[in-house]
Amino acid sequence: MISVRTRRRSTVLLLAAVALLPVAPIARAAPAPRPWQIGTPDQLLAPGVYEPTAAEDAVEPRDAVEPRDAVEPRDAVEPRDAVEPWDVVEGTHARVEYVPPEGAAARVACSKRAGPYQRAVERWLRLTVDGKQSAADCRAIRAFQQTRKIKPAIGFAGPVTWARMQLISAGKNPNAKKQCPVRAYRVACVDLDRQVTWVQKGTKVVFGPVSMRSGRAAHPTRKGWHTVYWRHRNHVSTLYNTPMPYVQFFDGGEAFHAVYATIHTTIGSMGCVNLTLGDARTLWGVLKKGDRVYVWGHRPGT
Template sequence: MGDIRRRRAVALGITAGLVAPLTLALGTAPAQAAPSCTTQTGPYQKQVEKFLGRPVDGKQSAADCKAIQAFQTKHGITPNAGYAGPVTWGVMDLMNKQKAVGKNPNKAGKCPVNKGRIACVNLTLQLSWIQDGDKLVYGPVPVRTGRNGYETRTGLKKIYWRNIDHVSSIYHVPMPYSQFFDGGQAFHSAGVSMWNPPGSHGCVNMTKTDAKKYWSLLKKGDDVYVYGRKPGT
């Protein structure tokens, strides 16, 4: 009996060791236990304080740290110790730039307006929207695209396959509302923050609400245009 129990324990340990790397490889933000707050003042202290509506004095306080830590935990930023560093400020700065776009995401005219209905993806701002000619149909919405080394490929593409209940054959995880437009790259919903660094493995992640809307508005053969460059890639 002792040998059997030991063999079972070893098997369970191996299984557990396989599961954790898979989760991390997918960029999923696991539940983070809040570590002790750092007392260090970060290089982006004032910017982060302003973003969070804290008193802007450029000095770390216990209240500052708790507010920063809550933001980091919400968006899967690690380590979530409340330090106002470049990754945290990078996420906040991106949020500010996305907000500034308002309801005119194609102001620069980079997404084609002569294709009829088309889904546009601006990698630089991590935004996507659907337009029909020059009329905005839906969006813009925040998206999470490919990380460094797994970049979402740019250019004009077409949706060639749709699967509402797709499961990844590589990572063996659900990819609901998948609409493939370039090899294994697709629009699909993901259960992480759209600002969770470092990004996907090439797909354009969306919230479930936005992925469902894209599913209802797009069809096989519709154009997709991806342009720009994701920060950090």
């Protein structure tokens, strides 16, 4: 018969042995990336001449289907004009590049880092396409930025520089490759490859082209034919309480609408086609309920 003292001693020894066993580390979820995060965890992008802002990415519902028979209130208030730090350079959200923090803080003359659009920018400038930043690359990118008034002009291949190149390529004939179907009626063309959008009637471009931001990898903007079915000038998302000025829904929760922050980011939207406030306001006056939308391509980086 085992005594109580013996049982207690055995229990103590067992607990001590367990305490000495190696303990597997507790798995922790990776922190969510910041809106301007690219590449490695220590490579973050920030507005080149301003502090980052957490309001960068206006989130809209992915599949919040708005009532198709809804009528816009007669007393709908016009969306407010956004006055943000980046508005000071030639219009809303225009040409303040997103660069590594040291490029913004120290105001370096020439960035030694390869940007998120390095290869695409090298290809556009007809440089050696290797995805690596060289002194020659920096000089060429910086010259383009200075010509196009992109600040800071430090030769970093960021989203604003890439977007400006795509807009220049689109030019006055964005449908030169005939990727958007030509119809006798209005068609809103959404080019995911170049991140530009325009409206054409027949072969005539009646709006744009303008830069845009489409859906990110997890929430891509759905391709194919769609129809504008509901519009609201001063809409607010019922799911996220987020402003969606000049919204024009064309497929479930996906829509054209303005954002009050920049559209030039390395990540995309939650599926909507984001526009600057001025462009969304102009598009509002061009499209009508029942107009067709055609989406094709693939957002770079997704």
